[in-house]
């Protein structure tokens with residue numbers, strides 16, 4: 001039963017990953033994510049269901065469009081696979097639980113928002129507002145089923161958005177999109193995991209930013225989007241944040 005459930009969650013992740021590819025590609029072009037049906041971006045031929053099987057179609061077609069033989073980016077099957085794996089690991093960690101659904105929703109939002117930011121250095125309010133609304137809905141669900149009190153999550157949102165807002169106002173660095181992402185993550189994570197997420201994102205951004213400049217991939221003048229670091233940090237917080245907090249506390253009171 002466990003195995004069937006695991007496979008089910010993984011396959012759901014693959015299918016959702018395929019949909020996130022569409023979202024990532026179309027939102028940054030200002031297109032609808034539901035219409036028109038999937039088509040080759042090179043020859044415009046409409047893709048049949050058998051061209052759209054996550055990962056498998058890419059393998060069978062050897063990474064080329066069936067019609068025009070244009071190369072399909074390896075990123076599409078990669079996003080599908082990563083989504084499947086992340087969904088599975090969330091299920092593995094949280095089991096059959098409302099938390100699993102909540103974190104699957106959060107990770108889904110982060111994949112789309114992070115990838116769009118990576119591509120365009122822009123954060124689209126349509127995506128972050130959707131995320132904030134979802135975060136509030138999960139707070140209300142937690143209240144209804146008495147599994148969560150709302151305050152830590154409201155504080156999480158205010159803390160996440162607030163800290164970035166203060167940094168923007170003082171230094172002028174970072175963007176309001178980053179504040180929106182941190183606000184939405186805070187609503188999902190609660191204030192403790194939000195602190196972990198913020199610290200990890202600064203750490204990751206610092207290390208990778210310095211590495212990119214040292215390796216001359218980016219120059220000091222280049223704008224490096226911070227959203228992907230926040231999304232990565234939030235994902236780490238979902239999986240390991242509580243362990244990190246427990247470890248830190250055990251170090252203090254030892």
Ligand SMILES: [Zn+2]
Nearest residue numbers: 040043065068
């Ligand atoms: Zn084509």
